[in-house]
Amino acid sequence: TSRVKVQFKAQNGTNPPIIRNLYLKIDNTHPSLSKYDQNLNFFNPTSTNFDFSKIVWDLLPSEICVADLEIYQNSIEKSQHLPVTDNTFDDSKPEIFLSNTGELYMLYESYESGRYIIYITKSVDNGISWNNPVEITRQTEEDSEYDFKGASWGDIVLTIVEDPDYNIYNLHRSFDKGINFVDIINLTSLEFLPADGGIIFDMEFTNNGTLYITYKSDSDPYDYYVYKSTNLGLNWTLSGQWKENDDFGSQTYCPTLTYDSANDLLHLLIPSNNRTGSLDPILQFHVFNFTIVTLNLSTNTWASPVSSGYLNYGTYTGQPDLLIKRNTTTSSMELEIIYQYEVAIIDGELKLTYHKITSNDSGKTWYGPYNSSISTPEFATDYEQIYYADVTRSGADRDITLVREGGLIKSEHTTITTYNVSNLVFDGINDYGQLISEGDYTYKITFKDDAGNKIERIGGFYVDYHAPDISNLANNWSINPIPRYDVNISVHISDTIGFSAYLYYKKDLGNWQVVPMDNSAPDLFCALIPGDSETDLIQYFVKAIDLAGNEHNLDREGLYYTYDLPRFKWSSEGLFDDTESYNSGDEYPITIQIEQDLEYVEKVIFRYSYDEGDSWTDLQLKQNSPEFKGTLEDLPGDLREMYYQIIIVDVFGNEIELQDSQKIEFYPEVPGVDFNAINLPVTMIIAALVGFVVAYGYIRLKNTSHEAIYRQIVLKEIAKKTQPPETLEDNLKGIPPKEQGKKNLEKERDLRIAPKIGTPFTRTYVMILLASLGIFSLALLSAGISPQLGILLFGGSLLLGVFGYMILFSRDITKNIYLEKISLSNVLLEGFQIVFMGLNLVMILIVGYSIDWFRYYLIESTFNFGDISIPRLFLSVIGVFFTSLVLVVISTYIQLKKTVKMLRNQRSQGASDNLLLYLKDQNSTRLITRLGYKTIVFLVSVLIGVISTTNLLTPETAFALLVVVIPFVLAGFSALILNRILEAKAKTKLSVEIHLPFIDSVKTCSKCKEQIYFSDKYCGICGAQQIFSEMIGTYIRRCAECQALINDKSTFCPNCGTDIKSFPSNN
Secondary structure (H helix, E strand, O other): OEEEEEEEEEOOOOOOOEEEEEEEEEOOOOOOEEEEEOOOEEEOOOOOOEEHHHOEEEEOOOOEEEEEEEEEEEEEEEOOOEEOOOOOOEEEEEEEEEOOOOOEEEEEEEEEOOEEEEEEEEEOOOOOOOOOOEEEEEOOOOOOOOEEEEEEEOOEEEEEEEEOOOOEEEEEEEOOOOOOOEEEEEOHHHOOOOOOOEEEEEEEEOOOOOEEEEEEEOOOOOEEEEEEEOOOOOOOEEEEEEEOOOOOOOOOOOOEEEEEOOOOEEEEEEOOEOOOOOOOOOOHHHEEEEEEEEEEOOOOEEOOOEEEEEEEEOOOOOOOEEEEEEOOOOOOEEEEEEEEEEEEEEOOEEEEEEEEEEEOOOOOOOEEEEEOOOOOOOEEEOOOOEEEEEEEEEOOEEEEEEEEEEEEEEEEEEEEEOOOOOOOEEOOEOOOOOEOOOEEEEEEEEEEEOOOOEEEEEEEEEEOOOOOEEEEEEEOOOOOOOOOOOEEEEEEEEOOOOEEEEEEEEEOOOOOEEEEOEEEEOOEEEEEEOOOOOOOOEEEEEEEEEOOOOEEEEEOOOOOOOOOOOOOEEEEOOOOOOOOEEEOOOOEEEEEEEEEOHHHEEEEEEEEEOOOOOOOEEEEEEEEOOEEEEEEOOOOOOOOEEEEEEEEEEOOOOEEEEEEEEEEEEEOOOOOOOOOOOHHHHHHHHHHHHHHHHHHHHHHHHHHHHHHHHHHHHHHHHHHHHOOHHHHHHOOOOOOHHHOOHHHHHHHHHHHHOOOOOOHHHHHHHHHHHHHHHHHHHHHHHHOOOHHHHHHHHHHHHHHHHHHHHHHHHHHHHHHHHHOOOOOOOHHHHHHHHHHHHHHHHHHHHHHOOOHHHHHHHHOOEEEEOOEEEEHHHHHHHHHHHHHHHHHHHHHHHHHHHHHHHHHHHHHOOOOHHHHHHHHHHHHHHHHHHHHHHHHHHHHHHHHHHHHOOOOOOHHHHHHHHHHHHHHHHHHHHHHHHHHHHHHHHHHOOOOOOOOOOOOOEEEOOOOOOEEEOOOOEOOOOOOEOOOOOOOOOEEEEOOOOOOEEEOOOOEOOOOOOEHHHOOOOO
16 A cells, blocks of 8 residues: 555646646555454344344454445345336436446436436445436437447446437546536547448446447448447547358347456357348348357457357347356356347237347357346346346336346445444345345455455355244153152254253242253253152243244243142942852953043052962053953852952052952852743753653553563463463473472463563663663763763763663563563662662762862752761752652552552452453553653752752753753653543544454354354354343352352362362361
8 A cells, every 4th residue: 555646737838737736545455354254143133133243353454445235145036126217207218237336327318398318327225226317418409319328437437329410429428426427528520430330339348447339330241340448438449340241131230248357258249140041031131140259358359259059030129138147056157148039919018028048158158048037128237136127107107117136135335444343234124125034145245445445255144033833842741740750841842943942940939940951852852850859839831042033932831730649539330249249250341430630540450369369460451531441351160259459550650559358259150051032942842842752752662562562471372372281291391299289380381481571661771771871981081071071971871871760660560560470580670770870970970070160059069067068969869869769669669569469359350351451551551651750750859959959050040940841841741641642532432453462262153153252242254243141140269279269150160170179168
């Protein structure tokens, strides 16, 4: 930095010179910061400002500068139309350009009072506000429009205006940033432009203040020129010239310039003609290619023209333009050729559509075309922002507006010195007076001194309007904890930026305690409230503060923890009644309902014991709030007593006994049948059918046996009468002489000719015996595998044994009655049957002892005589079974003996064989029927005795007994009664065919002289009645030999033929 004196001297002819001295401060040093360090910052514009003074930076003491603050968002957006002019005049033809120092200028034409006036206005805040317009020039004649261009460098603002009145180009200059324009230069008079005329179209300043303009001559083919001036337009030199090789006529488009200040490159766009003769003549003047020529200012050389390779077909005049901007991703400079693509009228308005092609290597390679967001042909750019100048209609006139496109949302200028540092503060309001949106932003601070030296610093911040989100507040208890336990508070907290979380709590309205919360998992934060033995209540809340200062309090003041121990109130409908007994074979649902402090219940346990509380088993009930349910199942079959408790385990692990130990009694389950509408009648029908078939079959068996016995007896009698006497005497050979008396000979003869009784009773008994033995064997085999099946088979074998004994007894009754004597030849066989029945009973008791219900109901039921206990079943079996059996046997034997005696008396009194046969049949039938009745009564009595003397009688067993026994008994008795009725009918009304032999004397029919039976009253051959005479006689004695009755006319015994005179008289 240095201070110099500059002297200005001006002299006109011989007049004394005018000398002016100016002292200048030469400053070639950029502002510098001794320290600059900034981390990413966050803020919420609604609650605070972003303070750039928090950035650590120090200016050197000698520096005085301006800080330009610019804030950018990451996205590219267009602003609304910002007003530039707002008056009653018709404003149009805006031309916008930028200064290298950041000022934005707008040239426009205003139509006032029939004349056109050129104004310039300036904005130092990127188009947000504009100063009062400054008039540059106006027409002296009406209805004559201007063409104009502008450029700025530092304080200098230059405009080139084509004066239509005189067809000249004037250069208007301002050295105070457009406030005053002085020293107009007539560029046409400088004669550096071609004489054949043309158009000055564009102008650009470079970094060193050199001014470049483009010119298109009116000659055909056209020439394109670029001129430059290094002294602000006083003198001009040719920089470059290019000729259009066009053979078909004039070209309406002009060359345009754009300057890349970052790379010090000047780009020229030439709309080169590339037409062919095949094109429509109407369109041939509007078809062109784009050619780029680049001037490297560091070497002052133009590169060779490069064709973009893209044709534009335009039917309307639309000047193409060059745009240069910075790529936001790569930060490299990109070129864009913007050209009008389509014109349409939509809703009565002219709609222009633009296309673009792009290049990121200074025009060497091109891409596209693409749709362009540009909606107006007039724009300017500072590489970061694009400014569009447009004309909008406002009532009767038109005004100039500006649209800003880019990431810039705020710009601000502040004077900074080392002695008076103003804070750089951003309040979150953008240039348009709106709060900026949430997201990432970058800022750029440019420090510029008065000499134009500058440095830049770039940083960033994040705007966040949302406080952290807090949710899912929870603790490690499902209920209010009791004081001695710690409480772990957890919440889910989320935010787009970093934050801190804190737990605030106080005990018994004391001071707030602050605990930082730990981030134990993604979005999960926890902190501990320590427990103690004194606190009654706690208040707490969670606070989260993010880096932008946004705060969220999840307030839980008023939510109190009450530190009461739980007091459970409960009820139950599913527990046992200790005054009742229960079946060990059932399942028992258990239901406990907690009516108070349910939130403290962790689980409910039904605790039970089978051994008076020596060991316990827990049944955890399943919760279905407020009920807890479970099922007690799989109880032991021999269970007699069970103790139980109801236990609650609270959430703290404490066991609380709701009910003291209770004792209940159990009994084993009796196998039963669940009768329903289907199996009940079926069971009764089957029982009735079995009873009927057994009883009726038994009677039919008796009838067939009687017929067989009678037939055998008659056949034996016939054989005895037809056998010669000598043969009888021969049969007595070998008998000792002393035993060969007359009486012994007759007795032996009777024994020899006695019939061998083989009846259906015998065959039936043999079959029943074999079946009962087979079932008994199967019962022995199955008892070890299935005791229940074994008992069932032994019971079946026992019933068959009883039935076999009844058949055997019936056979003996029939045999003894028909033979008219008591024979004890079957005593052993009958004894075997009784032993077999007893063996079945013993096996039932042995096997049944392994079955719980059998042992409980039939064995454990006892009669107590002091200290002596006798099982009731033993008394039932001994007192009922064997007693009833003996009574049946004795009563039947006594009746049998009386019957045999009666038959003998009838025979001795001279009853005929037919009468005796009738008497035998009737008495045998009566005794056998009574035996059947007694057997049925015997079985029923045994069953009733067993049930009534044990605990087996329950409603279920009683009902099953009635279902089976009553139909069986009724059907059995009905069968016996029905048989009697049928037999009576057969004797009185029916002629039944039989085959029954008999013996009778012979006589001769008085009519047909044929032999007929002596007892026949009518001839069986001719039907003639036989004549008998009645004779009355008197029995006077009995035969001493055979005891038969002897009448008064007999001298010999009519029964045995013995001479009665040989017997001594008892008189």
